[in-house]
Amino acid sequence: MNSFKTALRNIQKSSKDYGVYFFTLIIGVAIFYMFNSVGSQSFMETIVAPQSSSMKTLVQIIEMISVVVAVILGLLMVYANNFLIKRRKKEFGVYMMLGMGKKKVAKILSIETILVGAVSLTAGLLVGVLGSQFLSIIVGKMFEVDLSAYRFSFSVAVLVRTVVYFAIIFLVVLIFNAKTLTKYQLIDLLNAKKSAEKKLIKNTKLSVALFIVSVAALIFCYIEIGFRGRALSMREFIAAIIAGMVGNFLFFFSLAGFLPALLKRFKGFYFNKLNAFVAAQFGHNINSSAISFSMISVLLFIAICAFSVGFSMNGYLNNRLKNSTPVDVSAENVGGTVSDLLIEYGYEPNEIMQEYCEVPMYWSSQITIASTVNAAMDMAQNTFPYAKWDSFENVVRLSDYNMLEEMYGRKPIVLADNEYAEICDFDILGDILNEAIKRGNVITVNNVNLVSGYDKCVEEYVLMSGMTAAVGVMVVPDAVIDENADAFELAGSIFAGDYSEELLAVTEVETDGTEYSVLVGDNIFASIFDNLDEEVYEALYTTKTQVREDSVGISVSVVFIVLYIGIVFIITGAAVIALKILSDSMDSVDKYSILMRIGADRKMREHALFAQTIFNFALPLAIGFIHSVFTLRYAKGVLVAIGMTRMFSGTAVAVLVMILVYGGYCLLTYEACRRVVIGAEK
Amino acid sequence: MSKVLEVINAEKYYGEKGNITKALNDVSFSVEEGEFIGIMGASGSGKTTLLNCISTIDRLSAGKVMINGVNINNLKGKKLDAFRRDELGFIFQDFNLLDTMTAYENISLALSIQKKKHAEIDTKIKSVAETLGISEVLNKYPYHMSGGQKQRVAAARAVVTEPKLILADEPTGALDSKSSKALLESLDMMNRELNSTILMVTHDAFSASYASRIIFIKDGKIFNEMIRNDGESRKEFFGRIIDVTTVLGGDLSELI
Numbered sequence: 001m002n003s004f005k006t007a008l009r010n011i012q013k014s015s016k017d018y019g020v021y022f023f024t025l026i027i028g029v030a031i032f033y034m035f036n037s038v039g040s041q042s043f044m045e046t047i048v049a050p051q052s053s054s055m056k057t058l059v060q061i062i063e064m065i066s067v068v069v070a071v072i073l074g075l076l077m078v079y080a081n082n083f084l085i086k087r088r089k090k091e092f093g094v095y096m097m098l099g100m101g102k103k104k105v106a107k108i109l110s111i112e113t114i115l116v117g118a119v120s121l122t123a124g125l126l127v128g129v130l131g132s133q134f135l136s137i138i139v140g141k142m143f144e145v146d147l148s149a150y151r152f153s154f155s156v157a158v159l160v161r162t163v164v165y166f167a168i169i170f171l172v173v174l175i176f177n178a179k180t181l182t183k184y185q186l187i188d189l190l191n192a193k194k195s196a197e198k199k200l201i202k203n204t205k206l207s208v209a210l211f212i213v214s215v216a217a218l219i220f221c222y223i224e225i226g227f228r229g230r231a232l233s234m235r236e237f238i239a240a241i242i243a244g245m246v247g248n249f250l251f252f253f254s255l256a257g258f259l260p261a262l263l264k265r266f267k268g269f270y271f272n273k274l275n276a277f278v279a280a281q282f283g284h285n286i287n288s289s290a291i292s293f294s295m296i297s298v299l300l301f302i303a304i305c306a307f308s309v310g311f312s313m314n315g316y317l318n319n320r321l322k323n324s325t326p327v328d329v330s331a332e333n334v335g336g337t338v339s340d341l342l343i344e345y346g347y348e349p350n351e352i353m354q355e356y357c358e359v360p361m362y363w364s365s366q367i368t369i370a371s372t373v374n375a376a377m378d379m380a381q382n383t384f385p386y387a388k389w390d391s392f393e394n395v396v397r398l399s400d401y402n403m404l405e406e407m408y409g410r411k412p413i414v415l416a417d418n419e420y421a422e423i424c425d426f427d428i429l430g431d432i433l434n435e436a437i438k439r440g441n442v443i444t445v446n447n448v449n450l451v452s453g454y455d456k457c458v459e460e461y462v463l464m465s466g467m468t469a470a471v472g473v474m475v476v477p478d479a480v481i482d483e484n485a486d487a488f489e490l491a492g493s494i495f496a497g498d499y500s501e502e503l504l505a506v507t508e509v510e511t512d513g514t515e516y517s518v519l520v521g522d523n524i525f526a527s528i529f530d531n532l533d534e535e536v537y538e539a540l541y542t543t544k545t546q547v548r549e550d551s552v553g554i555s556v557s558v559v560f561i562v563l564y565i566g567i568v569f570i571i572t573g574a575a576v577i578a579l580k581i582l583s584d585s586m587d588s589v590d591k592y593s594i595l596m597r598i599g600a601d602r603k604m605r606e607h608a609l610f611a612q613t614i615f616n617f618a619l620p621l622a623i624g625f626i627h628s629v630f631t632l633r634y635a636k637g638v639l640v641a642i643g644m645t646r647m648f649s650g651t652a653v654a655v656l657v658m659i660l661v662y663g664g665y666c667l668l669t670y671e672a673c674r675r676v677v678i679g680a681e682k
Numbered sequence: 683m684s685k686v687l688e689v690i691n692a693e694k695y696y697g698e699k700g701n702i703t704k705a706l707n708d709v710s711f712s713v714e715e716g717e718f719i720g721i722m723g724a725s726g727s728g729k730t731t732l733l734n735c736i737s738t739i740d741r742l743s744a745g746k747v748m749i750n751g752v753n754i755n756n757l758k759g760k761k762l763d764a765f766r767r768d769e770l771g772f773i774f775q776d777f778n779l780l781d782t783m784t785a786y787e788n789i790s791l792a793l794s795i796q797k798k799k800h801a802e803i804d805t806k807i808k809s810v811a812e813t814l815g816i817s818e819v820l821n822k823y824p825y826h827m828s829g830g831q832k833q834r835v836a837a838a839r840a841v842v843t844e845p846k847l848i849l850a851d852e853p854t855g856a857l858d859s860k861s862s863k864a865l866l867e868s869l870d871m872m873n874r875e876l877n878s879t880i881l882m883v884t885h886d887a888f889s890a891s892y893a894s895r896i897i898f899i900k901d902g903k904i905f906n907e908m909i910r911n912d913g914e915s916r917k918e919f920f921g922r923i924i925d926v927t928t929v930l931g932g933d934l935s936e937l938i
Binding site: 267268270271272273274275276277280281283284590591594595596597598599600601602603604 | 737739759760763764766767768770772774778779780782783787790791792793794795796797799800801803804839843
């Protein structure tokens, strides 16, 4: 009980030193809980169906990432504990000199770790539960989801998982603490305050040369990736990245010698108040931790990119949903028209649909898939060696197809009498079609020759689809079909429309009591299409609900994963900097007391300390930010190419989150430092 | 000559009611401008407490410390900081140079804190470095200097702001005898040529012999005072100091 009391008193006494440690643990636990509970949050159901595959994949990925996150947080805790022990070496030394055994000291330290762990775990879970509410609001806003039905949800399973993971982390910390403690000799503990003066590399000329090399390497990397980007070959790309990494490290490595030398040239600035001191200290800091600085800047760089892309996904997604789901349902059938099918099952199209259009599809023995790519057959056979080239192409009348275009809210197709248009949104096939068109592909039906009316195939979907990979149709002028009726036969139809109002949402209750709403129309189409004989019919249907689930599911997953990783990287980077500064600050207590004695007033000393803290935090962030500007330029190019427009609409949110977390660390660190450095003075 | 420092009935207590230790017990003395005063005493005699109270790092329990006519007990916050900055210079036993900065920068800091222009800073540093013979080490870092050089840089930092009073706390404590001699000669020169007023705390008779007057402290009280006579050589003065401490019997061992 005695050790317990000692431990408790120690925590109270050094509660302020624990600031950064507490903050990291609480945020770590909270983030861990928030992201792991994503799968069980009821608001998610309004975005992604709880049983859908994308939801399961998301939960699985988050669970996997959580293991990595737990390892990262564990390492961070070990690092933080080393710092705390270093800070208290003398205290432990005194305990031991008074006759307390190492075991007993380790026991006190263990009790402290467990107590601090328990408190921060509880606090972190509370923050996590509240945070998931906040997260739900953000996600709701991002995906324009009505959250009025959202209820507070709490996952016991995730709670247990969080507690287990962190219990393991604390156990590891305990073992490491005991090891650290037994490693020390009593004399080391008692003499903790005297630290040897480190030798600095101060060859200014070498620093300047290295600095120029690093900047050149970075500029090379920026130009290659940011401006040439997608034109790069794989080897050039890797070369650029290696140049960037080397440049990044050399930058921090050389800055220590370069920066003070540069600042000294501005005598008015350098010899003003404590500026020379701050510059020297900062140079010393970078010098002694160039590697950690460069690694942290990379972490922050990844986090910034992840955030910008993650928070921008919503813009892309909402935009895409609007464009890709203009109607409630779209369907296609071969071997009978869609309306025939509906009638066969007892549904009158006019009754179940408020508005619809149907495009008859024709087959002709003279128009096969092969004939659409005839001019580029070599390329086609290379790409699809096993394709059935003699199967018939789906041909539709121009006027019919333009009705569908109107339904989908798109521009009509315009064709002259001797022209055709190929509709295709499947990139790989599209490339072949484009090549064929470029080479002057000709379609012949009963002596009528048709050439493409467009210089490439028309990239649009025929059926709504979450993933754009449906094979297209050929549009020909009405006369071609009407005047050559002998060459064509009706094969099926494309069908698209909105459900009539009585077929809209109903609420169903699952066996476990959770409510969710479905569209009656979706059920009708599912009941018909999912049970068709595949030998007879070639039927496809997509509903707005499905498309939403598919594409939203994927995007939401990407957003969550990216945010999870981003936040953890920021915390890691910020915490390492914070601990580094704090441990340095213990060594600089003497320096600040010299400053006091030679007459620097309190305000001046606080300013110097603040400047030092800010620089340490800002430098890796600034470098990471510059890296990300050029990388995002590249990423933007790639994402726009795959159809993401309106990128980086979420950058403001990203910046806000960064400032909150990173700035929080900065202020906490400054406060702790001030207590250590200036508070220690009489 | 005006009085730079006046200590009047200074008392300093430690501990709480019923268990009080008097670290300083009714100490009074004064220092004229241009004097080089030595304060001698064994450890625990109260000499460091006295120095701390004069240097505004600690406060007296009772009595007054007047520096240049200002009662420093009444100074607080910014005024206290400004006073320390403008009126006092410090030399410490363990040099207290900032190891991340060159000698030049270390000295410059004392001036830049006073918000002096960099051109003025440069002139002053060069002239003080010339006087103290440290011109060639100005661009070196402390770990490249000998102990004696470090302490002379520290002395230059203390004197460069032309303070009313320079406080030296066992300045030779960490130096070998040769470096000690060089430093003490530097202090002597600062005293004679720059007319600096120096108050040096020491327990070493040799160091004390450089002073023009020595105050002995024991158990928080002044128990003797010695003045170096006109025309008296340093060697003779040193002999007298040893004599006094010998005459005082067992006190010598306590002094050392």
